[in-house]
Structure formats: structure tokens, C-alpha cells
Amino acid sequence: MGIFSKTQNNTDISLNPSTEFLNVSLVINLQKIRDAFGESTDIVIKEFILGKEGRGGLQAGFIYTEGLADADDILSSLMMGLRTADLDLDVASSHQPNRILKDFALAVGDVKEISDFNSLYTAVLSGDTVILLDGQACGIVASKRGWKDRGVTEPSAQTVIRGPREGFSETLRINTALIRRRIKDPNLWLETNPIGHITRTDVSIMYIRGIVNEQVLNEVRNRLDRIDIDGILESGYIEELIQDETFTPFPTIFNTERPDAVAAGLLEGRVAILVDGTPFVLMVPALFSQFFQASEDYYQRWDFATLLRILRFFSFFIALLAPSLFIAITTFHQELLPTPLLIGLAAQREGVPFPAFIEAVMMEITFEILREAGVRMPRAIGQSVSIVGTLVIGQAAVEAGLVSPAMVIIVSITAISNFVFPAFNMGISIRMLRFGLMGLAASFGLFGITVGLVAMVLHLCSLRSFGIPYLTPFAPFIVNDQKDSILRLPRWMLLSRPRLISKTNKIRGKQSKPEKSRVP
Template identity: 60%
Template structure:
């Protein structure tokens, strides 16, 4: 709206503004009683687009009733249009039968809706805004001459990608299904896992131009009501012309837009969404994308994988500790190497120090410049591998890294030790189960390298203190980002750095969920034990 106000003062764009204002006016006006006038407004508003099909027919026994069928080619199921709408209107309905059902209190539109149409969902419309919204979503519009109302007949169908395996979050053990670009398919995948009437869903339409359907799912009785109100408030505040992906929603509702750490979790796995809902979180599903947003999102959540809960607790705990260790390596390994080789030589064993000095004898650059060259080179190779065709992308990135690293060492530009450090750092960054946290590490790594090159281990210490202060200051929809570590909550440690067995996890995260905290009853029968029966003795 502000765009139109600003441009209205300019005479240069007066023609475009008048067209936009005309379209806006026509879309908010009520329907006309004259069918031809309604069709003309539709043609003018949509620019006589070739994919908008307008079919004028006559219905009734004497074929005296004029009607119009409008639908969007490519978004509408033409088979159901032919078999259940056109055939019903033109062949099955007789004028005398309609007249018997028409009364002063019930018009022809209501008769068609209640007695004639054999389609699942039908809604009445009275204005052009509802008409355009349904038409451009794939519904069929029925208008009848002499009535200032019509019908929106739901028969959407378009070519779409089916339910396939998730490509961004792979698991060895667990469900293989992933979300698709269809909102209704995604909500059905979640309801398949949680068959609870308390699983509520609120739908909104966001985007003045795209009119994107956005759904908010949560379990009533488990979710924190204050969080639901906050999410609903932030979604209602969005005033933008288009939403094309869930990332657009994430940028508009996140708590700390300038922080390198994500405060909104995203996934394309239905089992992760179901588990989050059972903990009291809220899922935001956006039509047209397979990635679902989950809030609140905590720092420790980005180290948890759905596979952790499908394996034994000891294996899952070991792998999770490995992820934290890999996170530390990916963040600090180059910085530590620069600090030690530049300022703190005495910390190295003499044999290792002599070896490193021999390697760096012919290298013309300091360690910091070496690390920058290698890190930037690897980032370029990583992006090239992602953007290149899938058949040759992975092979090209691996061969490119090997050839460039070997050639740089032989040419005396980079030391062999630096190639090893950068390679270990790069591999460690891929251990994270979420891509967003890996991006944060990639950005912060350069800052720690600069601090190490300037102040050594003192600079790294200062950087770590600043990083921890920043993490503790973050919040995600009212929940401290570092919980349950800071503030420390002992009961929630059962699923933080390690995961306790299922029979020991009695409660949900207390800071996320303020009600219905008990997940399972703490009883003696929770722990699995072999049957204590004499018949089994000696077996």
C-alpha cells in the first residue's frame, strides 16, 4: 500500500498506478448481477491471460439460464470439471426439477450447492477478491446470470513432486519419507504420525500478490499458550507482496536477524516435526516448499538428529558428543593452529616444532594468510560442487580440492600442515545434522582466525567469551537460546549433551512447555526387565 502512495505523487507512473488501482477496486467490489459484466471485469483484471479459461454455457430444461465456468488451465482437474460439473449442469439437471426446489427463501445458487454439485468442497462467493483467490488457486468458479453471487468449486490438481526421501537430513535408521511442496500433503504426513484431536492447525494467507497459504500446527494442552499468541502475532504482522519459501517467513519472524546463529529451526522430515510438536513446539508449514519451520529453536536442538531416538541411548549419546567435538574443531582448529605457530611456539614438542619450521621454510606467507587462502579456496570448491550438475559435482569438488592442495604444497605457497588443518576443519563442519549451524560456523571461523593472528590465544579467549555472552543473550520466542544449559535446568539434561534411555525420559523440556510436562509416568514398570518366572530358568 505504501508503494502506491509514494508513486501516486509522480506523473511518470500514472498509467501503471491507474491500472493497479483499477485492479484493486475491481477485486474488492461486489459481484454484479449481469454475467457479461462479471466476465468482462475478470478479463480486464487478469489481462486476458491465456491460461484463464472462460466457458459460457446454458443450463435448465429450456436452456434459458446463462452460466459461466471459469478456471485456470494447469491448476484445475479437468476430468472432474468435465464429469462432475459440466455434465451435471448441462445434462443431469432439468429445469422443472430446479423450479420445484426453488423457493422465495432459497435461490438457484443455493439449490445448485445443496442438491446438484457432486464435488466435495463448495463455497459461496459474493465479491471479486474471493473469486480471484479461488480462481488462481486452482478452483473452478461458477457464475449465473441474474445473481450477484457465485460458487467456488474445489477441484484443484497440478503436477507436483511426490513424497520422496529427504535429501538434506539423511539417516541410517528411521523413516525415509520427506515433505513435498504441497501443503495438504505435508499436513497429512504430520497427522499420520499424531492421531490426536488436540493437534490443531490454524491457516493464514500471507502475501498480497502470491497469497501463499501458511499453516501453524501445535498440540493443544501441551504447547505454551503464550508462545502460540506470539507466533500468531508475528505472522499477522507480516505485510509483504510475496512469500515464495519458508525462508521468507523465517527472516520476518526470527528474534535476532543480525545474529549468525539461527533462532528458527527448519526441517523436511515429518518425524522431526512430530517429535517437536510432542515437546510443545510449534510447526509453521508454508505452501510451495518442503521445509517446515519449528519454533522455539534452541542451540542444543541443532546438534540433535532424529536418528538419535531410533538407536540405543549409549550409541546416540556417543554420536551426539562427537558432534559437539566436531563443532569445536570446525570453529577453532585453524585459529588454534595460527595462534600456536605465530605466538606460542613453546607449547609444541621440539620434534613437531622442527617439522613445522622445515615445512614453512619456503612459504612466503604468514600462517593467517595461508589459512585465508585455503579456507576461501575450499568455500569456492564447496559452492561449485553444489551448483554444478549432480553427476559431476561431488567428483569435481573432491578432485579439485586434492589437485589444488597438492599443487599448492609442491609450489611452496601453502605448507602441508595447513592443508591438513583446513581439511580436518572442513570435514568437521559436515558432521552437524543441520545445515544452518554449519553456515554459522563457517562465518565465525574467519573472525576467530583474525583474533588468533592478532592476539594469539588471548584473542581466541576473548572471542569465546564474547560468543558465549552473545549466545546467552539470544532468545527464541521467549525461550532462552542456551537453555537448558543457561539457565541450567537439571531435569532437562536428560536430552542435552547425552540422551538417557527412553524409560528414563519422563518429562518434556520445561522451559518450552509450561503445562503437561509429564511425558510418561515414573513407575517401576518403565524400565525393561526380563520376566521373573521360574519357567524361564535354565533356558
């Protein structure tokens, strides 16, 4: 269960209902740790003596997880700190050896004290190193995590021609650092807490104080607090548990693997949700128009970015309506077609034994199978097999008389238009809705398509993303926000943040209009 709420206590949540505190005896503590981990070979427990030889010493224990912690660095830092400050005798004779170690001997960034076993287990399994001293009922957690990670690479799902090539990785601290590199402001706040009774996955929320909508921020905290689950393995778990509407094909939470996209969202007043172990960061609230906007829109000229956005919305209607319109017109409304085109289509369909709807469904399902196979197959052959398979199967189906050439063209244009959207999950939504509209077109013609579109628009108007209307700024219609929806006006005109997202700090900053150069 999360503990993001400011009204709740920030104590660690136990893996077990009862909390067992550390004992003053080091031997008892180490034995309980060995029993709790079942003598696991990757849990390393070392014992050593703090103090000079011949002058007495203090027995200490060193616990870490091999492969997750850079324990050698901490151990060398501890010993070097003791030798440099000549504190080894003081540690052995002091009444507060933990304080001396924490304040003087450990030259690492994050050092804190713990007093119970559950906090110790969480720290060890998170990659931290725990130091226990004999005679002390508390331990020291030294944060020096040292696991191997993928590093910062180019995003694979959201590529750009012009713009940064950095993408998030699976390590939470690398991801937060990538965002802080772009927003160097102390008002960029980060709250981190574990979620999941067993996995104890670190989940962080990041926002800019003074810009964020406080109502949205509190709603994010409350929804994360209500999560009661044993494990979180990816941000998709969080997305499904906190989304506004479950039974909708449209995504109400935006996900991205680009740090610049998250930084831009934070500057607009959104809240970012980062989950350790995944390169995909969630952003809320998410609007319908946001899924048609790419990071590259803000790096290109405004006129070219506007053209690309119009192209994406046009591709949206093609991917959604092209097969259903073809079915409705060829089945019920042949009078809408020019006579030469109608004769050509009739000649193509002369030997086809199936109605247009069955043709479209067969081709759509075939293409979905090829697309999924191309994703799951090894990268070296997946793309080539999917392309060759599409060409071969389409040509063979036409020659066998199973489908008409016009239907192959319609399905191909539909599939290509589906890849135009920057957000992959919006493309999935359109693929699902397309089959429903095809059924309505086959049953009622253009009237059925109209009813389906009206129902879809009504459903979109009913959606909310953390209290913000999903179709903002189209419904409700906000004139001032139209400058960055379908259109992308010049940079010097983007003076205000979205009205419903950021209600406290609405002005981005005074930007001067570029002057025309005067050449004498």
C-alpha cells in the same frame, strides 16, 4: 498481510484497497473477469446452461486456471449430480440455485460461497474452480486442485540410516497430510491464511492444543500478522521476517524437510509453520542444542545416540577452533608444542613465504570456492570435480611452497567436521565465526581466542527464540532437561517435555521400564 490473529476478522484481504462485489448479471461478471486477467489464455471461462432442454434453463459460468485445477472432475461431478438427483429443473426454477448446487449437486469436499471479485481472483489463481449463475450476486468455489507436484520423496539434505524415508514436497496439503499421518489426534490444529499482496501464498501454523505454549503461539500469530510484503516465495522469507534477532550468525528458527522431525517438535509443544511451495517447514522456538540433534538419535539405541551427539559437539569445537588454535600456537605459543613436533613444523614452513594466518585464509577461501562450485555444478560432475579439485589444488599448493602440509591437514579436518552437523544452517554460522577467530588468533594469540569465545557465549546467552532462552537447558540450567540435550537417556526415562517450551502439559505419559527377561 497475515490474518492469523484470533481477534481479527477472517475476511479475505483484497489485492486492491477497494472491494468490488459480484453483479447479478452473469455477462457483466464474466466480462470483468476477462478484463481483470487481460484475456490470459490459461484462464478458462466456459458458459453452459443448467436445465433440461425445452423446459428452460439457467445460464452459468465456469472459471478455472488451466494446469492448477482439476476442472474436468468438477464439471463431471456437477453434471452427474444434477442427473442423479434430477435437480436440473429445480436449479433453474429455484430462488436459491446456489444453495441447491452447493448442498446437493457438487460432490466435492470443500465448497463455499463468495461475493466479491477479489475472493474470486484468489480462488481461481489458487487452483479452485468458481461457478457463477445468472441472476445471483454470489458464486460457488469448488476446491479440486489438480496441479502436478514432485510427490513424496526421500529428503536430500537430512538423510538417515535408520528411520522414515518420506520428505516434504512443495504442496501444502501433502505436507499437512504427512504430519497428520503421524499424529492422529483432533487436538492437532491447523490455521491457514494467505500472506503477500500479490503472490497470496498460503501459510499455515500447526500445533497441538493443550501441549503448545500459548504465549509462543500468540507471538507466532502476531509476527505473521505484522508481515506486510508483496510476495512470499519460500519459507526463508518468513524466517527472515519473524526471527528474533537479525544481526546474529546463529539461526533462531529451525527448518526441516522431515515430517517425523516436525511431529516430534509438535509433541514437545513447538509450533510448525508451513509455506505452500517449499518442502522446508519452520519450527519455533528453536534452541541451540536442537541443531545438534538428528531424527536418527531417537531410532537408535540410547548409548549409540549419546555417543553421536558428543561427537557432534566435539566436531563443533574442531570446526570452530582448529585453524585459529593452529595459528595462535605456531605464531605466539611455540612453547606449548613438543620439541620434535615444533622442529617438524618449522622445517615444513621453511620455504613458505606467508605467515600462518595468510596460509589459513588462502586455504579456507579456496575450499569455500570449491564447495560452492560443487553445489552449483551439475550433479553428475559436481561432487567429483569438488573432490578432485581439492586434492589437486592442495597437493600443488604444497609442492609449490605456498602452504605447509600441516596447514592442509588442519583445513581438511576443519572442513570435514563442518559436515557433521544435522542442521546445515548451523554449519554456515560456524564457517562465518571461524574467520573472526582466526583474525583474533593472528593478532593476540590464545588471549584473542579466549576473548572471542567469551563474546560468543555472551551473545548466545542474550539470544531468544520467541521468548525462550536460546541456550536452554544449559543457560538457564535445567537439570530435568539434561536427559535429552547432550545426552539421550533411555526412552523410558524421557517422561517429561522441555520445561520452558511446554508449560501446560509437561508429562508425556507413563512409560514402564523394560523388565529383564527371566529364562527358566
